[in-house]
Amino acid sequence: MDFSYSREQQMVKKMLKEFAETEIAPYCEELDAEAKYPYDSVAKLGKLGVMGMPFPEELGGAGLDYVTYVMAIEELSKVCGSHGVIVQTHNALCCWPIFTYGTEEQKRKYLPRLLSGEHLGAFGLTEPNAGTDAAMQQTKAVDMGDHWLLNGTKIFISGGGIADVYVIMAMTDKTKGTKGISAFIVEKGTPGFSRGKKENKMGIRASTAAELVFEDCRIPKENLLGDLGKGFKIAMTSLDVGRLGIAAQALGIAQGAFDQTVAYMKQRKQFGRSLDKFQALAFEMANMKTRIDGSRFLLYNAADKRQKGLPSTTEAAQAKLSCSETAMYVTTKAVQFHGGYGYIKDYPVERMMRDAKITEIYEGTSEVMKLVISGDIFK
């Protein structure tokens, strides 16, 4: 077992730290306040290879392993959780299923521009009546002979309306339950496909989430992704990869808030001494650091298992559960230790606390993570 960072990992972390501090940090407050999608910095990240990290270079990817991939998302999320989720959704939920389940033709057609960041990807599973109970899909795809006809609505879609390529789940045979769900590649601009309501979110406000509406949307036959009826499996396995990214995002938010609090405690003086000299606060910081580092080991373990091709569904669920709950705990304490200053928008911990909450909800709630983990214990 090697717990030290490789030279590649050190450099990836250094590069993204510099990038996040220079290209993202000065704009975070504005992006959050105005819920603005960060087109400029995402385009720059694409040029650096961040929009196609764990994919082979032959296809235009960066050829990175999964452990370094989660480190990269963590590094961005230390400064801005929105950037973390933008990068992870694109990589794990659009590029990954096309790379894993796509035909050679689909890979050739979509991956080069997705992996270079020229095109952005999104993923559509959630519906108004199909959240955790994802099998309740009401979006339908009907075989019309020479094309598929897609009708229905998806909600809370990260990158909705912004992305160029979507992996969309739809019911192709209702009688078969989850085995009647299929996955489709849908391009922006396809007639009958439009963006609905843009959500006004509590946090990660620079990452747009929107409703997707399909009204008699004609999908070419060749855009079925994977086999007919395999959509649920495609979605669940993509979410396994996604959970690594969300765990990394949560971990980054926690570490970012922690670092801000360390700096604040050293300079803020009350009763004639700086806050770090108050043992009650310093001891709580010790707890926070220990939980952050523990979560990090769970995450790197899950990423390492995936990299080695070992089963990692439970490990990814453990990582997401631990990282997201740590993010909520740490950011709440970070606001508390900043006192009144933590509650106003002059310090980033206020935004970080709002950003953290979603990590306990999306790509499987904490409750679903416990289902996965307990299911593995008592199998």
Added chain:
Amino acid sequence: MKIVVCVKQVPDTTEIKINPETGTLIRDGVPSILNHDDANALEQALQIKDANPDTTVTLITMGPPQAKEMLQECLAMGADEAILLSDRALGGSDTWATSNAIAAGIKKIGDYDLIFAGRQAIDGDTAQVGPQIAEKLDLPQVTYVKDFELNGDIITVHRALEDGYEVLKLKMPCVLTAIKELNKPRYMSISGILKGAKADIKVWSAADIGVDLTTVGLKASPTNVFKSFTPKAKGKGVVVDGDTVKEITNNLLTSLREKHII
């Protein structure tokens, strides 16, 4: 086109401290970074490569084996190859001895059209090594380059002056030293990092570059550091104010008289 870029690994000055007893830099635990002006020099070379893909960018530095890390980062930005001059015989060199070694290294590279260096390193602030390399290679040089244009084999540069700039044209081969106004250095890319971390960095000894051992190293260096110290912080200044210029002037004169300065 073949470009050589001289780069240096320096301690991160935002983290630096001086031992008050010995007057020397405390280097332990201080992270090393690519010298800022050198990053601008490298960026200009890489921009030439972007426009002319058959260009090769070769890095050269002198330093301890740890300097490989900085070279890896320069390769990750897009440079093609890297050479590290590393030898105990070269240790302790001042600017004169350093430029002897680097000029010898560049002579060994042999084939080059253009040499870039940063204006100066943030640890010594001498701005001497770049110009000395040019002299020792008998090449024309322009320092303080803030704008660069290449047309055929004619280079047009803007050389920053205290109160403006001068426009100079020169032919290759030549030596140019870059300042931060020249460009914004790029980030390492992920594919660059994967290549850079695995790259074979050539390490050349004093013998490899055939440098005269009486012209390199601590003993050969004519510079002696007498003393290094952290300047004492000056006391707070006084702001003389008033509602009108006349009043401010009167207040200033009054306080100068009180102190018997005038």
